[in-house]
Amino acid sequence: DIVLTQSPAILSLSPGETATLSCRASQSVSSSSAWYQQKPGQPPRLLIYDASNRASGVPARFSGSGSGTDFTLTITSLEPEDFAVYYCQQRSSWPLTFGGGTKVEIK
Amino acid sequence: EVQVLESGGGLVQPGGSLRLSCAASGFTFNTYDMSWVRQAPGKGLEWVSAIGNSNTATTYADSVKGRFTISRDNSKNSLYLQMNSLRADDTAMYYCARARVTAWDFDYWGQGTLVTVSS
Numbered sequence: 602d603i604v605l606t607q608s609p610a611i612l613s614l615s616p617g618e619t620a621t622l623s624c625r626a627s628q629s630v631s632s633s634s635a636w637y638q639q640k641p642g643q644p645p646r647l648l649i650y651d652a653s654n655r656a657s658g659v660p661a662r663f664s665g666s667g668s669g670t671d672f673t674l675t676i677t678s679l680e681p682e683d684f685a686v687y688y689c690q691q692r693s694s695w696p697l698t699f700g701g702g703t704k705v706e707i708k
Numbered sequence: 709e710v711q712v713l714e715s716g717g718g719l720v721q722p723g724g725s726l727r728l729s730c731a732a733s734g735f736t737f738n739t740y741d742m743s744w745v746r747q748a749p750g751k752g753l754e755w756v757s758a759i760g761n762s763n764t765a766t767t768y769a770d771s772v773k774g775r776f777t778i779s780r781d782n783s784k785n786s787l788y789l790q791m792n793s794l795r796a797d798d799t800a801m802y803y804c805a806r807a808r809v810t811a812w813d814f815d816y817w818g819q820g821t822l823v824t825v826s827s
Contacts, residue, residue, distance in 0.1 A: 644817035645753065645814070
C-alpha cells in the first residue's frame with residue numbers, strides 16, 4: 602500500500618499568512634494526488650485534483666504543486682474560513698489511501 | 709444540484725450486520741463510479757470500497773474484504789454497502805462519495821451516516 606505522510610500535523614497561523622502543507626508518498630504516484638478540506642461536522646471537500654488543478658468553485662488562493670512523491674498545498678493569505686483539516690489522497694494504485702491530515706489552526 | 713444522501717447507520721452489536729444506502733440525485737448516476745469512505749471518531753479518512761459505474765467492478769480495503777459488499781442499483785440511483793461480522797473498529801462515519809469522471813478522487817460527498825459497533 603502507498604503510505605502518505607502529511608506534515609506538519611498542526612500548523613498555527615494568523616489570518617492573512619500563507620500556509621504550506623506537505624504530503625509525501627512512500628512511492629511515486631505521478632500526478633495522481635488530490636487535496637481535501639474538512640471542517641468540523643462536515644464531509645471532506647475536494648480542493649485540488651491531479652496535483653495542481655483546482656476543483657470547481659475553489660478560490661484561487663488555494664494552489665497545489667508537486668509530482669512523484671512530494672506534494673504541496675499552499676494557501677495564500679489565509680481567510681477565517683480556511684482554518685480546517687486538510688487531507689491528501691493518492692489514486693495511483695489500489696487501495697486508495699489518504700494522508701493523516703494537517704490541522705490549520707488559528708494562532 | 710448534485711446530492712448524495714446516506715442512510716442506514718445505527719448502533720449494532722459486534723458480529724452483527726447493517727446495510728447502508730446512498731441515494732443520488734442531480735446527476736446521471738449510471739455514468740459515475742462510486743465509493744464508500746469512512747472516518748472513525750476523531751481520526752482521518754479511510755477508503756473502504758469502490759464500484760464501477762456499470763456494477764461490474766468492485767474493490768475493497770483489506771480491513772473489510774470478505775465482510776463488506778458494495779453494490780448499486782442504477783435504476784434506483786442508489787449505492788449500497790452490506791456490512792457483516794461487524795467489529796468495534798468498524799465504528800465510524802461512513803461517507804458515500806462520487807468519483808470524478810475517469811479518476812478515483814471524489815468531487816461530491818454525502819453528509820455521512822454513523823455506524824457504532826458496541827455491546
